[in-house]
Amino acid sequence: xxxxxxxxxxxxxxxxxxxxxxxxxxxxxxxxxxxxxxxxxxxxxxxxxxxxxxxxxxxxxxxxxxxxxxxxxxxxxxxxxxxxxxxxxxxxxxxxxxxxxxxxxxxxxxxxxxxxxxxxxxxxxxxxxxxxxxxxxxxxxxxxxxxxxxxxxxxxxxxxxxxxxxxxxxxxxxxxxxxxxxxxxxxxxxxxxxxxxxxxxxxxxxxxxxxxxxxxxxxxxxxxxxxxxxxxxxxxxxxxxxxxxx
Amino acid sequence: xxxxxxxxxxxxxxxxxxxxxxxxxxxxxxxxxxxxxxxxxxxxxxxxxxxxxxxxxxxxxxxxxxxxxxxxxxxxxxxxxxxxxxxxxxxxxxxxxxxxxxxxxxxxxxxxxxxxxxxxxxxxxxxxxxxxxxxxxxxxxxxxxxxxxxxxxxxxxxxxxxxxxxxxxxxxxxxxxxxxxxxxxxxxxxxxxxxxxxxxxxxxxxxxxxxxxxxxxxxxxxxxxxxxxxxxxxxxxxxxxxxxxx
Numbered sequence: 161x162x163x164x165x166x167x168x169x170x171x172x173x174x175x176x177x178x179x180x181x182x183x184x185x186x187x188x189x190x191x192x193x194x195x196x197x198x199x200x201x202x203x204x205x206x207x208x209x210x211x212x213x214x215x216x217x218x219x220x221x222x223x224x225x226x227x228x229x230x231x232x233x234x235x236x237x238x239x240x241x242x243x244x245x246x247x248x249x250x251x252x253x254x255x256x257x258x259x260x261x262x263x264x265x266x267x268x269x270x271x272x273x274x275x276x277x278x279x280x281x282x283x284x285x286x287x288x289x290x291x292x293x294x295x296x297x298x299x300x301x302x303x304x305x306x307x308x309x310x311x312x313x314x315x316x317x318x319x320x321x322x323x324x325x326x327x328x329x330x331x332x333x334x335x336x337x338x339x340x341x342x343x344x345x346x347x348x349x350x351x352x353x354x355x356x357x358x359x360x361x362x363x364x365x366x367x368x369x370x371x372x373x374x375x376x377x378x379x380x381x382x383x384x385x386x387x388x389x390x391x392x393x394x395x396x397x398x399x400x401x402x403x404x405x406x
Numbered sequence: 407x408x409x410x411x412x413x414x415x416x417x418x419x420x421x422x423x424x425x426x427x428x429x430x431x432x433x434x435x436x437x438x439x440x441x442x443x444x445x446x447x448x449x450x451x452x453x454x455x456x457x458x459x460x461x462x463x464x465x466x467x468x469x470x471x472x473x474x475x476x477x478x479x480x481x482x483x484x485x486x487x488x489x490x491x492x493x494x495x496x497x498x499x500x501x502x503x504x505x506x507x508x509x510x511x512x513x514x515x516x517x518x519x520x521x522x523x524x525x526x527x528x529x530x531x532x533x534x535x536x537x538x539x540x541x542x543x544x545x546x547x548x549x550x551x552x553x554x555x556x557x558x559x560x561x562x563x564x565x566x567x568x569x570x571x572x573x574x575x576x577x578x579x580x581x582x583x584x585x586x587x588x589x590x591x592x593x594x595x596x597x598x599x600x601x602x603x604x605x606x607x608x609x610x611x612x613x614x615x616x617x618x619x620x621x622x623x624x625x626x627x628x629x630x631x632x633x634x635x636x637x638x639x640x641x642x643x644x645x646x647x648x649x650x651x652x
Binding site for chain 2: 174265269272273275276277278299301302303306339341375376377378379381382383384385387388389391392395396398399401402403
């Protein structure tokens with residue numbers, strides 16, 4: 161089968177527990193100390209009839225060169241990308257759109273935080289920015305298995321379709337007049353667009369936004385990292401929802 | 407002089423503009439295309455009488471092996487660490503305490519966001535977690551030059567000293583009962599403690615906290631990345647402050 165590689169004890173446990181992906185096999189370093197997490201991986205693999213092999217650590221280093229595998233690598237089926245139409249018809253819920261975010265750590269961190277904030281889908285453009293790779297999976301701490309990953313050839317087309325389906329489109333833009341906490345997120349289905357690290361959101365998408373919001377800062381210094389900015393906005397939506405329901 | 411290395415066009419420009427650090431020299435790749443940022447670096451270096459040299463890209467690759475130098479590396483004086491006593495007497499303002507955060511990217515992202523949120527000092531333990539290194543400097547986008555970096559042998563001692571000086575100590579702890587937005591941050595000098603990625607905050611520090619707060623989540627999935635969690639809490643303090651002043 162076409163396959164992806166995930167690594168790190170937590171990421172492998174997370175993927176086994178989520179049950180979303182097909183496992184080819186799990187490789188464990190012969191020199192790994194037996195700990196609670198390795199035991200948990202073996203237990204889950206046995207339950208699910210998945211092969212695990214003990215191999216020389218050099219073999220693992222070949223597959224994940226930066227040595228961050230923590231003694232465990234799994235070969236699994238790639239993340240399934242979903243069609244936006246399919247998502248709208250069968251899943252639904254709030255969405256984050258990444259307009260060309262280039263750093264895999266940022267994409268992974270945003271997906272992790274989005275899942276914690278109850279977001280149901282992430283839209284990525286097919287040809288700019290990163291798609292789901294091993295670093296994204298690792299940084300997401302397995303969150304890629306708990307959210308629909310939607311890939312599209314045209315972000316403009318995707319945003320238009322969302323608007324036709326009663327989504328409100330929010331663009332994070334540091335030139336905006338309104339602050340992010342001036343919106344009532346709990347009252348709508350929203351799609352939040354976050355722009356690329358340096359370029360921000362492209363003009364054609366900005367034009368389609370129903371709301372443009374900024375995060376006010378207390379110093380003139382530079383700007384926020386895109387994953388931190390996403391976290392601040394998404395958890396404002398959580399705060400409002402929890403407060404309203406209390 | 408003892409020296410540190412920073413790299414990347416933005417980080418070098420930021421450090422030149424901040425004027426906090428002594429520059430030994432700036433190395434620029436011979437194969438760098440002349441762009442606005444490289445020109446800005448040369449201009450600032452000329453103004454400040456700093457040597458810049460054009461070198462083979464291989465030389466840069468030796469100094470920053472992962473190839474993220476973007477054609478520019480500067481050798482500069484290390485970050486100056488400050489004493490807590492000195493900070494309290496001469497600087498003052500809100501503080502973030504990192505209790506053993508281990509990932510350089512997280513430390514850098516937290517420092518960047520802290521500066522944006524008007525935080526004046528970061529406290530790091532001397533012997534656990536990371537101190538300021540090249541990756542922290544890069545990830546902070548130069549924010550290390552806009553905040554006091556305080557190093558201490560005893561976080562417990564530091565927290566006690568802060569309390570004696572009328573700081574309110576807030577611990578981010580996912581077992582807490584109160585939510586992070588239930589505190590009035592605008593009404594006090596605070597020190598926010600963020601724990602290590604896996605272990606959280608040590609018990610001896612938790613005991614000293616005046617407030618323990620959690621970030622409520624909309625799904626049971628895992629937990630937030632520590633830098634995103636810090637961003638959410640710090641920008642709630644900004645939101646409250648901006649609203650109160652409006």
